[in-house]
Amino acid sequence: MVTTPITRSAEWRERREMRSPPPRLSRLSRLSRLSCLSRLSRLSRLSCLSRLSCLLIALLSCALLPTPAPPADLYLAPADVLLYPGPPLYSGDVVTFDITPHNADQLPLADLGVRVSRLTSEGPEVIAEGPVGQPAFDHAPRARLTWAWDTTGLDGEQRLRVHLDPDDRIQEGDEDPANNVVTLTVSLRPAAARPALEAQATWVTTTTSCCVLHYLTGSPAARDLPALTAQAEQAAALVQTRLHLTATRPISLYLVSRVIGQGGYAAAAVTLSYLDRNYAGRDLRLLLPHEFTHMSDGPLANGTPSFLREGLAVWVAGGHFKPEPIPQRAAALRRLGDYVPLDQLMEDFYLHQHEAAYLESAAFVAYLVETHGWDRFLAVYGGFGEAKSLDAVLQATLGADLTAVEADFLRWLDAHPPTPAQERDVRDTIRLFDAVRRYQQAYDPGAYFMSGWFPDPVEGERRGIVADFLRRPTGAESIALEVMLLAAQEGLAAGDLPTVETHLEAVEAVLMDGRFTHPLAVRYLAVVEASAAHGYEAQRVALDDGAAHVWATASDATLVELQVGGLAQ
Numbered sequence: 192m193v194t195t196p197i198t199r200s201a202e203w204r205e206r207r208e209m210r211s212p213p214p215r216l217s218r219l220s221r222l223s224r225l226s227c228l229s230r231l232s233r234l235s236r237l238s239c240l241s242r243l244s245c246l247l248i249a250l251l252s253c254a255l256l257p258t259p260a261p262p263a264d265l266y267l268a269p270a271d272v273l274l275y276p277g278p279p280l281y282s283g284d285v286v287t288f289d290i291t292p293h294n295a296d297q298l299p300l301a302d303l304g305v306r307v308s309r310l311t312s313e314g315p316e317v318i319a320e321g322p323v324g325q326p327a328f329d330h331a332p333r334a335r336l337t338w339a340w341d342t343t344g345l346d347g348e349q350r351l352r353v354h355l356d357p358d359d360r361i362q363e364g365d366e367d368p369a370n371n372v373v374t375l376t377v378s379l380r381p382a383a384a385r386p387a388l389e390a391q392a393t394w395v396t397t398t399t400s401c402c403v404l405h406y407l408t409g410s411p412a413a414r415d416l417p418a419l420t421a422q423a424e425q426a427a428a429l430v431q432t433r434l435h436l437t438a439t440r441p442i443s444l445y446l447v448s449r450v451i452g453q454g455g456y457a458a459a460a461v462t463l464s465y466l467d468r469n470y471a472g473r474d475l476r477l478l479l480p481h482e483f484t485h486m487s488d489g490p491l492a493n494g495t496p497s498f499l500r501e502g503l504a505v506w507v508a509g510g511h512f513k514p515e516p517i518p519q520r521a522a523a524l525r526r527l528g529d530y531v532p533l534d535q536l537m538e539d540f541y542l543h544q545h546e547a548a549y550l551e552s553a554a555f556v557a558y559l560v561e562t563h564g565w566d567r568f569l570a571v572y573g574g575f576g577e578a579k580s581l582d583a584v585l586q587a588t589l590g591a592d593l594t595a596v597e598a599d600f601l602r603w604l605d606a607h608p609p610t611p612a613q614e615r616d617v618r619d620t621i622r623l624f625d626a627v628r629r630y631q632q633a634y635d636p637g638a639y640f641m642s643g644w645f646p647d648p649v650e651g652e653r654r655g656i657v658a659d660f661l662r663r664p665t666g667a668e669s670i671a672l673e674v675m676l677l678a679a680q681e682g683l684a685a686g687d688l689p690t691v692e693t694h695l696e697a698v699e700a701v702l703m704d705g706r707f708t709h710p711l712a713v714r715y716l717a718v719v720e721a722s723a724a725h726g727y728e729a730q731r732v733a734l735d736d737g738a739a740h741v742w743a744t745a746s747d748a749t750l751v752e753l754q755v756g757g758l759a760q
């Protein structure tokens with residue numbers, strides 16, 4: 192991915208991390224049901240003719256309860272403010288705010304700002320302010336105040352006031368300025384309570400012939416450094432060979448200990464998630480060349496759209512998530528009804544179903560190279576200049592318009608029919624990554640690529656910030672979901688689709704209502720809790736009848752193997 196956020200309060204997120212997430216209801220419907228349920232319990236205590244009539248009255252009253260209408264003008268609710276890193280937050284964290292107002296789409300964003308103040312006994316103290324822009328792939332109006340509040344020296348509960356349009360510059364569309372202000376209580380744990388591994392982590396670098404690797408001391412990347420440097424060298428060589436380019440400068444590669452987005456992103460440097468419980472499951476043999484392609488294709492590109500840049504990266508790597516026959520798998524998209532016409536795919540590439548979009552774009556690159564040759568492909572790739580359309584570029588370079596080229600592309604796909612197993616694999620791939628993203632939305636919204644935050648590791652390293660690159664959900668339920676997703680990823684890599692589907696059923700059941708009632712999910716949760724009871728954090732779990740084999744860590748990145756027995760079948 193080349194980088195160019197449902198929001199809730201950190202306190203709410205922390206509560207959810209401690210307990211189970213709520214059902215996937217909108218906030219208003221949740222409130223409405225809560226009031227309904229409390230009324231139901233009150234009614235059940237009244238003397239009614241019968242318990243049944245009570246229930247009927249209560250249900251009727253629930254059905255008739257009017258849903259309060261949200262404000263129609265610009266407004267902010269507490270749940271619209273997210274704080275990173277975490278939760279939890281520790282004293283000394285440098286906090287980033289994500290503030291996503293309602294009803295701002297039609298407003299002049301240049302005039303819209305936010306101000307965050309800490310409420311102290313001496314009065315409000317401004318701790319952060321900035322403009323509302325569109326910093327994420329979802330294009331939602333949002334103020335992202337990056338590394339804005341240094342909490343060093345503060346401890347315990349902090350009262351914050353977030354003020355949208357604090358100088359009242361917006362009039363039309365903001366008829367009620369009073370609903371632009373929210374107050375939050377943020378809890379800062381003592382600095383000394385920070386986990387030892389995080390407290391001791393610092394950025395270090397290793398330089399190889401291709402790359403400068405940046406990683407955190409004590410991390411899995413530090414543990415596996417020799418293998419990682421070798422893989423980086425191989426990936427750089429592959430990219431140079433496939434792009435017919437010679438590297439002119441080393442690539443900066445940051446290896447971080449949490450999943451962000453789909454596990455990798457590239458801007459001024461490449462950032463890869465490298466951790467044992469990598470539920471995004473990305474194979475470094477593909478992920479490294481993918482992101483290195485983004486860092487290397489500059490001499491070939493000229494206004495090139497994301498659609499082709501991502502397609503080239505997948506094509507160079509030989510697949511998106513695993514080595515894959517790109518034409519056959521893209522042809523499977525047609526059979527599954529997931530093919531998107533090319534002109535639509537060009538528009539807002541990142542808003543389309545992620546896996547399908549990447550696969551189709553890779554197939555289009557493969558088609559151009561195979562059918563028209565490398566030089567003509569390069570002419571297309573570098574032919575966009577100032578916002579030229581795909582149709583115009585194809586006419587200028589291939590002498591055929593988009594309609595004709597796409598028809599030929601579809602014939603080429605039809606000439607590569609997928610096997611039933613390939614079709615099922617593509618369907619399961621899409622289903623698995625959709626589940627990964629639903630997990631992120633519910634349990635780790637900062638990691639969700641569409642609305643979350645891709646922190647700049649270069650700036651993070653410069654400022655000595657590590658928390659945003661390693662802190663991640665560690666509640667038992669999060670870990671259980673992550674190890675189930677990881678098991679599904681391993682099944683996908685091995686072509687073991689029944690394992691993928693069995694685990695996805697369990698994950699989807701939990702994500703549906705936030706409850707661990709699916710038998711497989713119950714077993715995974717029991718294993719994670721049993722490991723935690725002995726001081727271990729489960730990183731990978733293999734269930735086997737009534738027992739489990741667990742790869743876990745304790746105080747450092749050393750993996751130990753555990754056996755957990757006595758599980759219900």
Ligand SMILES: [Zn+2]
Nearest residue numbers: 192193501504
């Ligand atoms: Zn990419």
